[in-house]
Amino acid sequence: MRDEAPDQRVQDIGEQGLLKRLQAFCPADIVGDDAAVLDVPVGRSLIVTTDVLVDRVHFSDRTTSPEDVGWRAAAANLSDLAAMGAMPLGITVGLGVPGDLAVNWVERLYQGLTDCLRQYGTVIVGGDVVRSPIITIAITAFGEADPNRIIRRSTARSGDAIVVTGIHGASRAGLELLLHPEQGQSLNPGDRTLLIQAHQRPKPRLDVLPVLWRLWDKEDAQNSKFKIQNSKFKIPLITGMDSSDGLADAVIQLCRASGIGARIERNQIPIPPMLIEWVTPEQAMNWALYGGEDFELVLCLPPEVAQILVDQLGDRAAMIGTTTLEPEVWLVDSSGSYPNERLTFEQGFQHFG
Amino acid sequence: MRDEAPDQRVQDIGEQGLLKRLQAFCPADIVGDDAAVLDVPVGRSLIVTTDVLVDRVHFSDRTTSPEDVGWRAAAANLSDLAAMGAMPLGITVGLGVPGDLAVNWVERLYQGLTDCLRQYGTVIVGGDVVRSPIITIAITAFGEADPNRIIRRSTARSGDAIVVTGIHGASRAGLELLLHPEQGQSLNPGDRTLLIQAHQRPKPRLDVLPVLWRLWDKEDAQNSKFKIQNSKFKIPLITGMDSSDGLADAVIQLCRASGIGARIERNQIPIPPMLIEWVTPEQAMNWALYGGEDFELVLCLPPEVAQILVDQLGDRAAMIGTTTLEPEVWLVDSSGSYPNERLTFEQGFQHFG
Numbered sequence: 001m002r003d004e005a006p007d008q009r010v011q012d013i014g015e016q017g018l019l020k021r022l023q024a025f026c027p028a029d030i031v032g033d034d035a036a037v038l039d040v041p042v043g044r045s046l047i048v049t050t051d052v053l054v055d056r057v058h059f060s061d062r063t064t065s066p067e068d069v070g071w072r073a074a075a076a077n078l079s080d081l082a083a084m085g086a087m088p089l090g091i092t093v094g095l096g097v098p099g100d101l102a103v104n105w106v107e108r109l110y111q112g113l114t115d116c117l118r119q120y121g122t123v124i125v126g127g128d129v130v131r132s133p134i135i136t137i138a139i140t141a142f143g144e145a146d147p148n149r150i151i152r153r154s155t156a157r158s159g160d161a162i163v164v165t166g167i168h169g170a171s172r173a174g175l176e177l178l179l180h181p182e183q184g185q186s187l188n189p190g191d192r193t194l195l196i197q198a199h200q201r202p203k204p205r206l207d208v209l210p211v212l213w214r215l216w217d218k219e220d221a222q223n224s225k226f227k228i229q230n231s232k233f234k235i236p237l238i239t240g241m242d243s244s245d246g247l248a249d250a251v252i253q254l255c256r257a258s259g260i261g262a263r264i265e266r267n268q269i270p271i272p273p274m275l276i277e278w279v280t281p282e283q284a285m286n287w288a289l290y291g292g293e294d295f296e297l298v299l300c301l302p303p304e305v306a307q308i309l310v311d312q313l314g315d316r317a318a319m320i321g322t323t324t325l326e327p328e329v330w331l332v333d334s335s336g337s338y339p340n341e342r343l344t345f346e347q348g349f350q351h352f353g
Numbered sequence: 354m355r356d357e358a359p360d361q362r363v364q365d366i367g368e369q370g371l372l373k374r375l376q377a378f379c380p381a382d383i384v385g386d387d388a389a390v391l392d393v394p395v396g397r398s399l400i401v402t403t404d405v406l407v408d409r410v411h412f413s414d415r416t417t418s419p420e421d422v423g424w425r426a427a428a429a430n431l432s433d434l435a436a437m438g439a440m441p442l443g444i445t446v447g448l449g450v451p452g453d454l455a456v457n458w459v460e461r462l463y464q465g466l467t468d469c470l471r472q473y474g475t476v477i478v479g480g481d482v483v484r485s486p487i488i489t490i491a492i493t494a495f496g497e498a499d500p501n502r503i504i505r506r507s508t509a510r511s512g513d514a515i516v517v518t519g520i521h522g523a524s525r526a527g528l529e530l531l532l533h534p535e536q537g538q539s540l541n542p543g544d545r546t547l548l549i550q551a552h553q554r555p556k557p558r559l560d561v562l563p564v565l566w567r568l569w570d571k572e573d574a575q576n577s578k579f580k581i582q583n584s585k586f587k588i589p590l591i592t593g594m595d596s597s598d599g600l601a602d603a604v605i606q607l608c609r610a611s612g613i614g615a616r617i618e619r620n621q622i623p624i625p626p627m628l629i630e631w632v633t634p635e636q637a638m639n640w641a642l643y644g645g646e647d648f649e650l651v652l653c654l655p656p657e658v659a660q661i662l663v664d665q666l667g668d669r670a671a672m673i674g675t676t677t678l679e680p681e682v683w684l685v686d687s688s689g690s691y692p693n694e695r696l697t698f699e700q701g702f703q704h705f706g
Contacts, residue, residue, distance in 0.1 A: 016698075033437060033505055033506050033507075033594070034402060034433040034434075034436040034437050034506075034594050034595060035400045035401055035402035035433050035434060035436070035437045035439070035494075035496070036400070036401045036402070037398050037399070037400055037437070037498075037500075037503055038398065038399040038400075038401060039398055039399065039500075040393040040399050042395055042396075043395075045390050045391065045392055046390070046391040046392065046393050046399060046442075046495070047388045047389070047390055047391075048388055048389045048391060048443075048445060048478060048479055048493075048495065049387060049388035049389070049445075049479065050445040050446075050447045050479055050480060050481050050491070050493060051447065051481050052447040052448065052449050052481045052482075052483045052485075052489070052491060053483075054449050054483055054484065054485040054486075054489075057483065057484050057485060058483070080387040080388050081387075081388060083387040083388070084386060084387050084388045084390070086388070089399075090401075092401055092402075092403040092493055093403075094403045094404065094405040094447070094491040094493070095405065096405050096407050096489060125401060126401055126402065126403055127403060128403050128404050128405045128491075129405075130405045130406070130407055130410065130411070131407065131410050132405075132407040132410060132487065132489065133407075133486070133487055134485065134486055134487055136405070136407075136449060136485065136489050136491075138403070138405060138447040138481075138489075138491030138493075140401075140403060140445055140447070140491075140493035141388075142399070142401065142495075143388070145390075147390075147392075150390055152386055153386050153387075154386075241386070241387050242387060345369075
């Protein structure tokens with residue numbers, strides 16, 4: 001289909017023509033009404049999240065193919081579902097495109113979206129296509145979760161262990177290589193590809209959820225300890241969010257929402273090992289804390305439970321610190337090489353405008 | 354709050370600052386996590402629809418205040434839910450805004466959104482705010498419906514009566530008055546206001562759904578007739594969609610999806626009576642058929658059931674024609690003043706680009 005008319009523009013086939021082409025990426029039984037029909041399993045809560053991506057603000061042809069834009073957009077939304085403890089039911093895609101955009105660009109975007117969704121067993125269930133002077137992609141993702149096991153931001157308590165999945169800083173490092181291909185000459189080609197892939201094809205951590213759930217299901221000694229720890233709540237609580245806006249931001253947000261603080265151990269933060277060959281330790285730490293878009297999970301759990309989780313996830317997770325009553329977030333170095341540093345939103349946020 | 358800093362721009366308070374201001378328009382218990390949590394009643398299907406609106410493509414400061422942009426955006430999505438037979442559970446709002454946009458503009462947009470939602474007992478449950486060179490509003494609406502009473506486009510059969518709610522052409526006429534205030538001098542001020550309101554504050558026809566459901570619930574003679582009519586299906590079916598893209602478009606879409614045709618009686622189409630004092634009958638009919646944005650329901654039902662529905666809705670509905678085996682849509686005039694006219698998509702659609 002793609003090679004039939006490679007120069008075809010959106011304005012050549014019109015909004016309806018484009019919609020028809022894009023329906024090929026949706027399940028046939030879902031297309032063709034004013035709205036999509038989904039079933040939420042009995043007894044499960046519906047989880048809803050939405051993201052808007054704008055050309056030249058959130059992505060760029062320089063670093064991202066249309067397929068990668070699609071993958072990243074899907075992954076970001078699925079990551080928000082994972083951060084709530086929800087498995088995906090589907091997404092809708094609202095698309096604004098200039099009339100002179102190549103139809104092929106849009107089809108490649110949808111290819112990337114569906115490639116990512118397929119990995120996680122879900123689909124595009126609906127959408128809208130409109131004319132816009134700038135490419136705009138608005139995704140809403142739906143998931144379903146056990147109402148008693150929803151992961152929230154506000155339920156951490158002082159003394160919780162802070163667990164992160166995966167590594168941090170890889171996405172930002174990959175972006176650097178895409179923006180400045182002359183950099184990172186000391187990296188071997190395999191490591192280079194891994195970093196770039198981390199930026200272009202991030203993986204939402206839906207795989208962590210079944211491991212978390214097993215902690216509750218298992219009637220073993222550790223689990224009853226956990227239940228006792230949480231006995232002042234009716235149900236055990238999991239606290240967490242994803243690190244899409246950076247690891248520092250996630251820790252600060254969790255602490256603020258829960259009314260507590262944290263001490264993060266600098267040496268415990270998992271940083272991609274190949275960065276050591278390429279940039280200074282300070283630069284690597286900066287990317288890990290503030291780079292963002294690693295789409296890992298940051299969780300607060302009673303220390304015993306955190307230990308079991310880390311044991312079960314193996315090198316896919318690490319304990320990086322502890323929550324504190326004092327409502328400040330500190331980056332500390334037990335080896336004494338660096339002074340303690342207070343983490344604040346100001347360092348972490350890209351300001352608007 | 355609005356008068357405190359009337360000149361404040363989005364870039365002055367940043368994305369996070371704006372988000373915080375907008376959270377005042379959402380229920381407090383829903384704000385602050387990666388995603389919103391909703392409950393779908395047991396045994397009900399989740400209905401999802403999405404729309405994207407772009408400044409200067411779908412709305413304009415010339416004809417529409419920010420409150421009206423919000424109202425219309427909410428109404429369009431609730432209308433899609435009504436067209437599926439679904440009652441609303443909530444909406445998400447994905448917003449792209451230039452940094453130099455007045456914060457007050459965004460607050461007024463959200464005021465219009467929530468004013469409309471409140472009328473229909475629903476709320477904003479989540480959203481995203483990003484920087485964009487052009488104001489873009491992406492709304493996803495969620496509703497819940499009885500899985501056996503979902504209104505679809507593809508289930509009409511030849512011999513069905515075609516019922517429309519409300520009047521058609523009023524929204525397009527109101528737009529004309531906004532674009533050319535010097536027009537319509539013959540209209541009295543009350544009628545003028547009614548037409549402009551039809552454009553600025555359209556009403557999704559969620560009120561029709563309980564009337565439709567009662568047709569199924571009542572165990573009276575007409576109802577059993579209806580059940581017999583539909584006996585080749587396991588459950589009674591309602592066919593329909595909304596007329597957001599025009600009445601002609603709706604009839605053509607329903608016929609195409611159901612593999613049938615229709616004959617529409619020109620004199621039965623309910624047109625706002627005040628148009629007769631203002632424009633030619635041909636102009637009024639053109640606006641009624643192709644103007645769009647009236648957000649009424651177009652339904653195909655067995656004639657006996659259609660008659661009961663029209664009787665119950667009173668002047669809020671009319672029977673305008675019949676579906677036919679022959680897969681073409683004709684506008685006919687039984688009084689003989691106009692020749693039969695075949696309706697096609699080409700007349701109805703705004704082309705893209």
